[in-house]
Amino acid sequence: MWAKIVDPALLPAPHAAAIALWNGMQGGKLYFDFLTTVRRTAYAVRSSGESLPQTFVGLRSGVALALVIVIVAEMFIGLTDGLGQRVFEAQQLFEMPDMYAAIFHAGALGYGLNLLFLLIEKRFVHWTGK
Numbered sequence: 001m002w003a004k005i006v007d008p009a010l011l012p013a014p015h016a017a018a019i020a021l022w023n024g025m026q027g028g029k030l031y032f033d034f035l036t037t038v039r040r041t042a043y044a045v046r047s048s049g050e051s052l053p054q055t056f057v058g059l060r061s062g063v064a065l066a067l068v069i070v071i072v073a074e075m076f077i078g079l080t081d082g083l084g085q086r087v088f089e090a091q092q093l094f095e096m097p098d099m100y101a102a103i104f105h106a107g108a109l110g111y112g113l114n115l116l117f118l119l120i121e122k123r124f125v126h127w128t129g130k
Contacts, residue, residue: 056121060114067110083109 074084083106090099 052125053121056117056125060117060121063113063117064110067106067113071106 071082071084071087074082075088076084079085083102086102087099087106090096090102
């Protein structure tokens with residue numbers, strides 16, 4: 001089913017050939033219908049705009065997850081600087097105001113990145129009705 005909406009030009013040659021074969025099968029006969037493949041490819045390109053809202057939601061979620069992973073990785077890898085290292089070091093030295101300040105900075109960074117992606121989403125996906 002997915003082969004009908006995938007752009008063969010975006011795939012490596014063997015995959016594009018397999019999709020062209022799949023698109024060409026009708027009634028047990030195997031033939032290449034170039035015009036049908038071009039029409040389906042043009043439809044896939046036109047309809048790719050419909051997936052932009054979900055794409056931007058995925059990007060925002062990915063940025064949030066990446067920020068959490070980077071900060072946690074900084075805590076345990078043993079770097080000498082970074083937000084994760086500041087939180088970990090302040091925790092080990094019982095410097096609670098510094099620890100909460102670093103946690104607040106990490107939250108502010110995440111909030112700022114989320115706002116940035118919301119602005120980009122409003123710029124490119126203006127038809128969602130938000």
